[in-house]
Amino acid sequence: MAKLMIRGLETYVEIWNERAQQTLVALHGFTGSTATWRNLAKALPHIRVIAIDCIGHGQTAVPEEISRFSMDEQIQDLEEVISQLRLEQFTLLGYSMGGRIALSYAIAYPERIKRLILESASPGLRTSQERSERCVRDNELAEKIIHNGLQSFVNAWENIPLFESQKSLPENVRQMIRTERLSQKVEGLTGSLRGIGTGNQPSNWMSLAQLEFPVLLITGTLDEKFCKIAQEMKALLKNVKHMTVNNAGHAIHVENPAEFATIIEEYLT
Numbered sequence: 097m098a099k100l101m102i103r104g105l106e107t108y109v110e111i112w113n114e115r116a117q118q119t120l121v122a123l124h125g126f127t128g129s130t131a132t133w134r135n136l137a138k139a140l141p142h143i144r145v146i147a148i149d150c151i152g153h154g155q156t157a158v159p160e161e162i163s164r165f166s167m168d169e170q171i172q173d174l175e176e177v178i179s180q181l182r183l184e185q186f187t188l189l190g191y192s193m194g195g196r197i198a199l200s201y202a203i204a205y206p207e208r209i210k211r212l213i214l215e216s217a218s219p220g221l222r223t224s225q226e227r228s229e230r231c232v233r234d235n236e237l238a239e240k241i242i243h244n245g246l247q248s249f250v251n252a253w254e255n256i257p258l259f260e261s262q263k264s265l266p267e268n269v270r271q272m273i274r275t276e277r278l279s280q281k282v283e284g285l286t287g288s289l290r291g292i293g294t295g296n297q298p299s300n301w302m303s304l305a306q307l308e309f310p311v312l313l314i315t316g317t318l319d320e321k322f323c324k325i326a327q328e329m330k331a332l333l334k335n336v337k338h339m340t341v342n343n344a345g346h347a348i349h350v351e352n353p354a355e356f357a358t359i360i361e362e363y364l365t
């Protein structure tokens with residue numbers, strides 16, 4: 097593990113299998129952390145896995161200014177991490193919010209990307225109307241977190257329809273996800289919602305057709321919303337594969353970790 101000073105912000109990075117030749121940089125989702133990727137790293141002993149705590153998450157600092165959470169700021173941070181770790185080219189994996197960041201980074205720095213893997217991720221919202229409405233919802237959610245506290249938010253969050261399939265997970269797995277969420281800081285989550293929520297980021301839909309590097313889209317068959325988004329993305333991407341994992345929802349890496357790791361390993365090799 098390492099704490100890097102990235103553009104004035106203490107940023108936590110965890111690295112597994114350091115001696116491996118191939119590198120996978122992995123970005124967690126909203127309420128996640130580097131711990132999201134611990135089991136994947138153990139399942140891929142021949143791949144160097146570098147996980148980064150996104151701004152306001154895990155052990156990475158929480159900036160005061162909401163503008164510091166923006167997509168542009170976070171992709172500049174990622175580029176600074178990559179530079180400090182002296183990586184040239186690598187496979188970039190992002191889950192959900194981390195997938196939105198990964199896609200935005202790949203569009204901005206395509207020369208860095210060997211392959212892009214997006215798990216249950218979107219290129220953002222197409223219209224300003226959709227983005228404005230989403231910003232209102234995300235801001236309302238941020239207010240609820242501030243007024244009702246983290247535990248109340250986590251109780252509600254783990255019960256949103258998107259995570260319905262997680263209810264059939266073993267109790268220890270559900271507890272692991274819950275513990276990761278409860279370890280977050282209120283200011284970190286609210287800043288993330290307000291600064292890089294789905295409604296805040298620019299739409300990347302119009303940039304998909306320009307991408308030349310290979311893109312792997314992974315969605316769970318029980319996550320209809322993001323399966324549909326992936327199908328729409330596939331129609332616009334030049335060099336793309338969309339893999340669906342049966343009986344899995346949004347968080348495939350926890351709902352079917354073995355199949356997820358196999359997909360990643362086969363894609364990397």
Ligand SMILES: C=C(O[C@H]1C=C[C@H](C(=O)CCC(=O)O)[C@@H](C(=O)O)[C@@H]1O)C(=O)O
Nearest residue numbers: 125126127191192193194258293294347
């Ligand atoms: C509820 C929706 O959007 C949120 C759901 C998924 C994203 C995420 O990162 C969740 C990770 C997790 O808790 O496992 C999150 C994001 O992209 O920031 C969205 O706010 C929805 O229906 O789109």
